[in-house]
Amino acid sequence: MTLYAYALQPFVDYGFMRRALAACAALALGGAPLGVFLVLRRMALIGDAMSHAILPGVSLAFLFFGLSLTAMTLGGLAAGLLVAFAAGIVTRLTPLKEDASFTGAYLISLALGVLIISMRGNSIDLMHVLFGNVLAVGNESLLLVTTIATVSLLTLAAMYRSLIVEWFDPGFMRAAGGNGAAMHQLFLGLVALNLVSAFQALGTLMALGVMVLPAIAARFWSRTVDGTIAFAIGFGMCASFIGLLLSYHYGAPSGPAIVLTAGVFYIISVIFGRYGSIAARFFRQRHYAG
Amino acid sequence: MTVILDNVTISYNRHPAVHHVSGRFESGTLTAITGPNGAGKSTLLKGIAGILSPDEGHITIEGSKRLAYLPQAAELQRDFPMSVLHMIATGYWHKIGALGAITPAMKEQASQALADVGLSGFEKRDLSSLSAGQFQRALFARLLLQDAELMLLDEPFAAIDADATEHLLAVIERWHQKKRTVICVLHDLDQIRKHFPECLLLARECIGWGSSNKMLQPEYLLKTLSSCGTQSVSAGSPSVCTADPVQPLRASQD
Numbered sequence: 001m002t003l004y005a006y007a008l009q010p011f012v013d014y015g016f017m018r019r020a021l022a023a024c025a026a027l028a029l030g031g032a033p034l035g036v037f038l039v040l041r042r043m044a045l046i047g048d049a050m051s052h053a054i055l056p057g058v059s060l061a062f063l064f065f066g067l068s069l070t071a072m073t074l075g076g077l078a079a080g081l082l083v084a085f086a087a088g089i090v091t092r093l094t095p096l097k098e099d100a101s102f103t104g105a106y107l108i109s110l111a112l113g114v115l116i117i118s119m120r121g122n123s124i125d126l127m128h129v130l131f132g133n134v135l136a137v138g139n140e141s142l143l144l145v146t147t148i149a150t151v152s153l154l155t156l157a158a159m160y161r162s163l164i165v166e167w168f169d170p171g172f173m174r175a176a177g178g179n180g181a182a183m184h185q186l187f188l189g190l191v192a193l194n195l196v197s198a199f200q201a202l203g204t205l206m207a208l209g210v211m212v213l214p215a216i217a218a219r220f221w222s223r224t225v226d227g228t229i230a231f232a233i234g235f236g237m238c239a240s241f242i243g244l245l246l247s248y249h250y251g252a253p254s255g256p257a258i259v260l261t262a263g264v265f266y267i268i269s270v271i272f273g274r275y276g277s278i279a280a281r282f283f284r285q286r287h288y289a290g
Numbered sequence: 291m292t293v294i295l296d297n298v299t300i301s302y303n304r305h306p307a308v309h310h311v312s313g314r315f316e317s318g319t320l321t322a323i324t325g326p327n328g329a330g331k332s333t334l335l336k337g338i339a340g341i342l343s344p345d346e347g348h349i350t351i352e353g354s355k356r357l358a359y360l361p362q363a364a365e366l367q368r369d370f371p372m373s374v375l376h377m378i379a380t381g382y383w384h385k386i387g388a389l390g391a392i393t394p395a396m397k398e399q400a401s402q403a404l405a406d407v408g409l410s411g412f413e414k415r416d417l418s419s420l421s422a423g424q425f426q427r428a429l430f431a432r433l434l435l436q437d438a439e440l441m442l443l444d445e446p447f448a449a450i451d452a453d454a455t456e457h458l459l460a461v462i463e464r465w466h467q468k469k470r471t472v473i474c475v476l477h478d479l480d481q482i483r484k485h486f487p488e489c490l491l492l493a494r495e496c497i498g499w500g501s502s503n504k505m506l507q508p509e510y511l512l513k514t515l516s517s518c519g520t521q522s523v524s525a526g527s528p529s530v531c532t533a534d535p536v537q538p539l540r541a542s543q544d
Contacts, residue, residue, distance in 0.1 A: 040371070162388045165380050168370050175339045175359040175442075176383045223371050223416050 010248045020134045020244055023145045023201050024258060027210050028236025030149030031194045033156055033229045035208075035215030037187065040225065041167055044212050046087075049102035050188075051195045051208045053083030055113030058129055058204065063120050067128075069140055073196055076204075080192035083109060085185075113204070132203030134244070134254045141200045148197040152190045159183055164225060202255040209259030210236050217266040220273025235265045291354055291439040291471045292317045293338055297347035300330070300337050307333040309494045310347070317353065318469040320462070322476045322486035322502065325514055329492045331475040332362065335442050338473065351440065356384060358438035362445050363426055368417060374428050375400060375413040381435030403434040408457050422449040430458055441465060443474040447481075459485050479506050 011017045038047045057079025058072045065071035083105045090101040117126050137145070166173045166180035173180040191211075198207035218231035243258030272279045293315040300308040308330035315321055323331045336342040337349055339359040351357070358381075370377075378400055379392055386392065404412055407427040412420075420428060426446065433441060443462075447455045463485065465472050476482055482489055482502050489502040493514045498505045 158389065161380075164372070165383065167367075168372065168377070168380075169361065169366055171336070171339065171341050171359055171361045171365070172380065172383075174341045175357055178383070178388070223418075224373065225371055228371065 006249070007245060010245065016135050016137075017244065017248065019137050019139070019142050020201070020254065021241065023134060023137045023142050024210065024240030024244065025237050026142075026146045026149040027194075027198050027201060028214065028233055028240060030152045031198060031211035032214045032218075032232035032236040034152065034187075034191050034194055035211035035213075036218065036225065036229045036232050037163065038191065038212060039215045039219060044216070045099055046084075046102050047191055047195070047208050047212060049087065049106035050080050050084055050192055051199075051204055052106040052113075053109040054080045054192070054195055054199055054207070055129065055204045056109045056116060057082075058199065059113045059116035062125065062129065063116055067125075069144065069200075072199075073144060076196040076199060077192055079109065080195055081189060084188045084192060128203070129199075130203045130205050131253065132199060132201050132206070132255050134201035134258070135247070137201060145197045145200060148193055152194055155186070155190060159186065163187060202259065206255050206259045209255075209262055210240070213259065213262035213266050214239065217262070217269040217273075220269040220275055220277050223275055235262065239265055291357075292352040293440065293471070293473070294350040294352065295334075295347070296350065298334070298337060298344045298349055299346040300333050300342050301345050302333075306330075306345070306494065308337065308344075308492075311492070311496045312347075313490070313496060313499050315471060315473055315488075317471055318466075319488050320466040320472045320474075320486055321488040321490055322474050322482040323490045323492055324476055324479065324482060325492040325497070328494075329514075330494050331492055332444050334492065335359070335444050335473065335475055338440075339442050354439045356436075356438045357440040357442060358433050358436040359442045360429055360433060360444060360446055363422060363429070363448065366425075366429075368420070368422075368425055370417055372417050373413065374404070374409070374415050374417065374420070377417055378403060378428055378432040378435060381432035381437075384436065384438075400431070400435060403431040404428070406434060407431045407461065408454065423451055423454045426450050427454060427458065430461055434461070439470060441470055441472045441474075443472070445475050445477070447476070447478070455481075479511075482506060 011021055035044075035047070038044050054076040057075035057077070059075075060079075061068065061071035061075030087098070087101045087105045090096055090104075094101075096104075113129075114126065117129060162173075162178060162180070162183045166178070166183055170180055194211065195207045198210060202209055214232040214235035215228070217235050218228045221231045222228045239262035240258050243261040244254060246252055246261065247254040247257040270277055274280065295311050295313050298308060298311045299306050307328070311334065323334065325331055333342060336359075337344055338351070339357060341359070375397075379396070382392060382396055385396075401410075401413060404410060407430045409424060409427050409431065412424070412428070417425065417428070426449070430446070433443075446458060450458070459481070462472060462474070474486065476486070483506055486502050488500070489505040490499045491497040491505050491510055491514045497514045498510045504510075
């Protein structure tokens with residue numbers, strides 16, 4: 001088999017492969033920068049909790065409207081935001097730390113979501129919601145995913161400097177008269193939006209995969225925020241491409257194939273990455289002269 | 291820019307860290323705030339910066355509202371992935387906000403500010419590669435770019451060697467000459483005597499406020515130490531700090 005037949009033919013021949021690739025590219029573009037910020041803020045686990053929190057919202061929409069894209073998207077978004085804010089309030093008003101309150105929220109929502117789906121759907125519906133199916137992405141979903149990616153990229157660009165200043169030095173932001181807390185909430189909103197978008201392709205259990213795995217891999221390759229974002233987007237897109245091909249050729253489920261590929265990038269980065277990796281620890285670069 | 295404290299109380303979980311403090315930081319003065327640990331020095335500074343709001347009383351800032359606040363270095367994430375130039379350029383926030391561009395002139399001025407604090411050529415270095423002292427110098431460079439009327443500095447010389455401290459003290463003196471209002475939390479009494487004309491002794495309450503030479507006499511300092519550990523009860527009658535609060539001292543001398 002030639003390289004062309006192996007790597008490009010599937011996308012030339014089949015519309016569903018093209019749509020899947022476009023959707024994943026959009027997910028990587030919109031989600032990876034958010035992932036970099038999540039990791040920077042040590043909020044990766046909170047992203048995880050939010051992605052699970054989407055489930056009951058999606059399930060409720062499914063219960064009332066069946067497999068309707070609009071209803072499931074809106075339901076998931078509402079639930080994601082609700083849990084993010086509720087867990088935030090629990091953190092602020094009680095002695096519980098953020099990781100504990102978000103873990104509590106996520107366990108409750110996961111159980112609730114599975115329960116609701118089982119009330120009406122069958123195990124295939126459940127599998128679809130939990131793990132998604134990127135090969136079933138239609139034109140309507142593709143439009144939704146690309147719109148969300150565009151909106152979130154533009155919003156993130158507009159608040160980029162505010163977020164960095166707020167996270168590096170919140171006191172400075174406060175003294176300078178900026179509203180850092182509002183920026184933080186808006187950022188959580190963007191994360192929820194992108195998780196809902198990724199749920200179409202990867203399901204609620206792995207929606208975070210294209211967001212956080214490329215981001216933590218990228219931290220080993222760049223020391224600046226913008227550099228890390230560039231690497232993360234690149235990793236996300238490559239993982240999507242390779243994952244889809246593996247899924248096509250070997251019949252692997254597409255979502256796990258993509259996330260696993262991103263996972264391999266991460267493991268390679270931990271071992272061989274340029275900054276702070278295991279290899280960098282053993283083979284230290286020569287220090288600069290003077 | 292004058293800062294007026296009117297019977298200010300700031301508390302954490304209802305425990306007052308600053309208790310019924312009144313007084314004025316006059317425009318153009320260079321004041322050191324000192325006192326034992328837990329005396330409320332940083333809390334008062336955060337109150338003036340607007341980061342904490344008083345439970346009781348008022349903090350009024352007269353004149354232009356542009357202030358710069360330097361937190362204790364331990365409150366910042368020193369391994370944040372950012373270059374020195376990018377970090378200090380956040381000092382231009384008052385000019386460019388969230389979206390404005392940094393002009394070449396600003397970049398040049400930023401390099402000059404780095405040179406002023408003894409960090410020439412550090413523009414492209416990562417923050418994580420700086421020592422604690424270099425990091426603090428970089429924060430001072432950011433203050434230079436902020437160019438504010440009121441400077442609030444929280445223990446700016448902690449973990450800094452003598453050489454760098456002298457360097458940064460000179461920067462503060464230059465601000466003073468330019469008639470900026472500077473308020474600085476410090477522990478080194480000799481440093482205060484030498485470089486800071488005014489001094490506020492704080493032990494949750496105001497113990498004394500006036501010229502440093504007068505405030506840093508043994509009687510005042512002993513009083514500062516002894517009153518901090520105890521819960522004093524002046525809730526009914528807030529004391530106004532003046533340059534000469536000798537009344538309680540006379541009583542003890544008799």
